[in-house]
Amino acid sequence: MSVSTETPLQREEIRTIFEKGAPGRRAFVCPELDVPKVDGLLPDRFRRAQPPRLPEVSEPEIVRHYVRLSKRNFDLDSGFYPLGSCTMKHNPRLHERVTALPGHARLHPFQSPKRAQGALELMWNLERALAEISGLPHVSLQPSAGSHGELAGVLLARAYHEDRGQTRTKVLTPDTAHGTNPATVTMAGLEVVKVGTNPDGGVDLDDLRAKATEDVACLMLTNPNTLGVFDPNIREIADIVHGVGAVLYYDGANLNAIMGITRPGDMGFDIVHFNLHKSFTQPHGGGGPGSGPIAVSDRINPYLMNPRIVKREDGTFDLDEHGYEKSIGRLRGFQGNYGCFVRAYAYIRSLGAAGLRDASETAVLNANYLLARLGEVAEHLPLAFGRLCMHEFVLSGAPMKRELGIRTLDLAKRLLDHGHHPPTVYFPLLVDEALLIEPTETETKEALDAFADAVKAILEEAREDPEIARNAPYSTPVRRLDEAGAAKRPVIRQSLD
Amino acid sequence: MTRYTAVTDADREAMLAAIGVDSVEDLFAAIPADLRLQRPLDLPEGQPEQAVYAHLRELAERNVSAEDELTFLGGGMYDHYVPALIDMLTSRSEFLTPYTPYQPEVSQGGLQVMFEYQTAISELTALPVANASVYEGPSALASAGYLARLAQPAKRRFVISAGVHPHARETLRTYAHGFGAEVVEVPLRDGVTDPDAWAAAIEAGTGAVFVQNPNFYGAVEDVAALAAAGREAGAVVVASYDPITLGILVPPGECGVDVCVGEGQPLGNRLDFGGPSFGFFAATEAYLRRMPGRIAGETVDAEGRRGFVLTLQTREQHIRREKATSNICTAQALNALAGVVYLAWLGRRGIVELGELLLQRTHYAREALCAIDGVEPWHTQPVIREFAVTLPAPVEAVVERCAAEGVNPGLALPEENALLVAITEQRSRADIDRLADVLARALVREEVTA
Numbered sequence A: 001m002s003v004s005t006e007t008p009l010q011r012e013e014i015r016t017i018f019e020k021g022a023p024g025r026r027a028f029v030c031p032e033l034d035v036p037k038v039d040g041l042l043p044d045r046f047r048r049a050q051p052p053r054l055p056e057v058s059e060p061e062i063v064r065h066y067v068r069l070s071k072r073n074f075d076l077d078s079g080f081y082p083l084g085s086c087t088m089k090h091n092p093r094l095h096e097r098v099t100a101l102p103g104h105a106r107l108h109p110f111q112s113p114k115r116a117q118g119a120l121e122l123m124w125n126l127e128r129a130l131a132e133i134s135g136l137p138h139v140s141l142q143p144s145a146g147s148h149g150e151l152a153g154v155l156l157a158r159a160y161h162e163d164r165g166q167t168r169t170k171v172l173t174p175d176t177a178h179g180t181n182p183a184t185v186t187m188a189g190l191e192v193v194k195v196g197t198n199p200d201g202g203v204d205l206d207d208l209r210a211k212a213t214e215d216v217a218c219l220m221l222t223n224p225n226t227l228g229v230f231d232p233n234i235r236e237i238a239d240i241v242h243g244v245g246a247v248l249y250y251d252g253a254n255l256n257a258i259m260g261i262t263r264p265g266d267m268g269f270d271i272v273h274f275n276l277h278k279s280f281t282q283p284h285g286g287g288g289p290g291s292g293p294i295a296v297s298d299r300i301n302p303y304l305m306n307p308r309i310v311k312r313e314d315g316t317f318d319l320d321e322h323g324y325e326k327s328i329g330r331l332r333g334f335q336g337n338y339g340c341f342v343r344a345y346a347y348i349r350s351l352g353a354a355g356l357r358d359a360s361e362t363a364v365l366n367a368n369y370l371l372a373r374l375g376e377v378a379e380h381l382p383l384a385f386g387r388l389c390m391h392e393f394v395l396s397g398a399p400m401k402r403e404l405g406i407r408t409l410d411l412a413k414r415l416l417d418h419g420h421h422p423p424t425v426y427f428p429l430l431v432d433e434a435l436l437i438e439p440t441e442t443e444t445k446e447a448l449d450a451f452a453d454a455v456k457a458i459l460e461e462a463r464e465d466p467e468i469a470r471n472a473p474y475s476t477p478v479r480r481l482d483e484a485g486a487a488k489r490p491v492i493r494q495s496l497d
Numbered sequence B: 001m002t003r004y005t006a007v008t009d010a011d012r013e014a015m016l017a018a019i020g021v022d023s024v025e026d027l028f029a030a031i032p033a034d035l036r037l038q039r040p041l042d043l044p045e046g047q048p049e050q051a052v053y054a055h056l057r058e059l060a061e062r063n064v065s066a067e068d069e070l071t072f073l074g075g076g077m078y079d080h081y082v083p084a085l086i087d088m089l090t091s092r093s094e095f096l097t098p099y100t101p102y103q104p105e106v107s108q109g110g111l112q113v114m115f116e117y118q119t120a121i122s123e124l125t126a127l128p129v130a131n132a133s134v135y136e137g138p139s140a141l142a143s144a145g146y147l148a149r150l151a152q153p154a155k156r157r158f159v160i161s162a163g164v165h166p167h168a169r170e171t172l173r174t175y176a177h178g179f180g181a182e183v184v185e186v187p188l189r190d191g192v193t194d195p196d197a198w199a200a201a202i203e204a205g206t207g208a209v210f211v212q213n214p215n216f217y218g219a220v221e222d223v224a225a226l227a228a229a230g231r232e233a234g235a236v237v238v239a240s241y242d243p244i245t246l247g248i249l250v251p252p253g254e255c256g257v258d259v260c261v262g263e264g265q266p267l268g269n270r271l272d273f274g275g276p277s278f279g280f281f282a283a284t285e286a287y288l289r290r291m292p293g294r295i296a297g298e299t300v301d302a303e304g305r306r307g308f309v310l311t312l313q314t315r316e317q318h319i320r321r322e323k324a325t326s327n328i329c330t331a332q333a334l335n336a337l338a339g340v341v342y343l344a345w346l347g348r349r350g351i352v353e354l355g356e357l358l359l360q361r362t363h364y365a366r367e368a369l370c371a372i373d374g375v376e377p378w379h380t381q382p383v384i385r386e387f388a389v390t391l392p393a394p395v396e397a398v399v400e401r402c403a404a405e406g407v408n409p410g411l412a413l414p415e416e417n418a419l420l421v422a423i424t425e426q427r428s429r430a431d432i433d434r435l436a437d438v439l440a441r442a443l444v445r446e447e448v449t450a
């Protein structure tokens, strides 16, 4: 007799919502037509011949379908999620409650500012708080995510130079930069120039000096960078860049390391974007929503996006649509992802100055502790740069691959069987077989220990039999998936024929 | 320790010992001393949960929401009913708290949702390729511009109808200044894109043309005719649609549109003072490899089970970097989930019935308002869910008078002295009658005082 090792989730037959239901079923009951019916309101040539083939399902079917789907997800509320660069910290449920209050949730974006004073005050307060945290006085909350904030920033740098009659075409980005940085530069019509990394994980100053020419518009930098290394030469970097008349852009994705400890504005940056969904804890939603406000220095201020929130002398707030004639304009509709502002503001009010600093200190402590615990397997997974780290660190799986015959990918997949979400893998690109690990401040020491123990166990197991990790995972709803096949013959929607 | 952290003094001591440093301070040694902030941040002191709740509630109460007044505001976001099951599903930890599905084996739920969402958007638009969401409506339109710019690098002229949402027109201009395209605007004639001016504006060097349907003023555009003019010149035809109308409107895929984008908020997303919502992005097969953003695709696992992954990632910033088709990373997955659940909830017949209801009520409302002395239709084109009327008194003052009576009559368009009035299934005939009554009285009083 053989016993199947398939789990119930693995046995489940996968059907999409479009393959469920039956003609005639419904969840929506349309309000009755309470006005006289008039024919011919929409000319025939504008009329759709066949209704879109949406599902025909009852409410219980919808609920069951999506609840079952939800069980095929790993999530932060259920387990450790050390996805480097993403700051997967706990999402307080208070934030969901206050965001859902009708005064926030059902407020129309075209409501007159007179009747949206609470919202504008909240946004004003959040702007002030972000200005204080970044050390840069002027804030626009508008961008929808980090990369959107980057686009704002590069366009602002461009506008600043254009206003001075200068055409600067280049943007310097270190080779450790996140992919959104170079992608943004091209989108903003400028050209990427890569700057190298020195043996300590910081910017290669000689390379920077060589590339900092008069046609450079700005340098985009993350500090601490994506290696988890704080660049101690930041003053000098700023001097070199400012020396050729370029501006400094701070990718604030790693702000969680430095809140209340040091400020981009004080380091010499002119523009910074925040990832509210990271540092200021928004639920990540399976890939958004996010929010990417930017803060800028006085010299960049005239070009900031419209509209602006203004505080009038009588203490009331208003939206100024066209106040700044040199503005680069809008980057999206309305005022930004307000629901994210409510959450970020609630977070800042909950923690206050001391709590934010504590969050950063604890994030760095947790990261260093986990790094120390993983130091027990440094022969296989050495730290790529430095000895200590900030809020995250990068290990290289190259020795592990060489000596144990398993790749970083295999380690990641085997971690799934241990109930942990793997770190970010194969990023940053300059580290071979990279694992970028960011535990965040909201994890307990026990959780960090459990993760370190799992990594150790996997390495030990690999020494015995690398095949186990190479074929992992085993316990997840599906086993390893054929990604190459998916890309070769893309099937990106349910066939309805 | 805050209420969200858990390091006790004993923990800290043990952790520092393991690290081999004496204090937390030592961990920050890389930060030059003169760059350390020598004072606490100047922020209000942290507060317990109940105090933060009270503060946020107090702020909420100083907003007049759709709960507090009878609102006819629209102009891109609409007060549709959001069914309770959406709140329930979007607040489940498993959907709410993971990130982008980088590890597909433990993200099958989210990936399948994306796949279903893409299917739903393809069905609505009759376009075969849809991504898993972009930020929101106006930036979706601007991203379509970037697609066109990369597809036809030599063609740097964009032509956009004045009927496109003003925020979308502005956003396109901001983006286009960056990636290098000139934006030419074509005016309306009787509420729709002037076909002669449109044809005249489109030249051989036109890379893309942009229309919106129904347009910002509620008018149904002849998209097929406008698209034909664009196609003839070899331009990428981009159309922005209100998805709620696609139950009854000829879908863009049957009108010669290459790229259809739009604001997804009407599909099961809250107003939230403008966001987060989602933007949808669909295109013809030809643009599959030029799409921005995430795309979920179907595949199988090592044992032949059906599964889903992020696919065609060689378009994206994390692989292609400066050569990527877009810089987007974090998008709006949770809002897109609400969108597809809403579409399943409406269903195949529901989306048609809802469109029909809006069509009839909107017509009724237009007639009711135009029966008031001095109120005229701003245009006479067919409308589905929104229309504009001109007023015999200053629109902003009239709006204030109505608001004082608990009715928000719509969006004031001061340049045209017009009012843009939106109808949803939540606005009954009785509500519309009340609007007409309040507006009529406001106009009388405003004319008397004026």
Ligand SMILES: Cc1ncc(COP(=O)(O)O)c(C=O)c1O
Binding pocket: A085, A086, A145, A146, A147, A148, A178, A180, A181, A222, A226, A251, A253, A254, A275, A290, A291, A292, B328, B329, B330
């Ligand atoms: C270092 C860094 N920069 C920029 C970004 C882009 O942010 P978003 O995903 O919000 O667009 C990320 C996000 O993953 C990041 O880690």
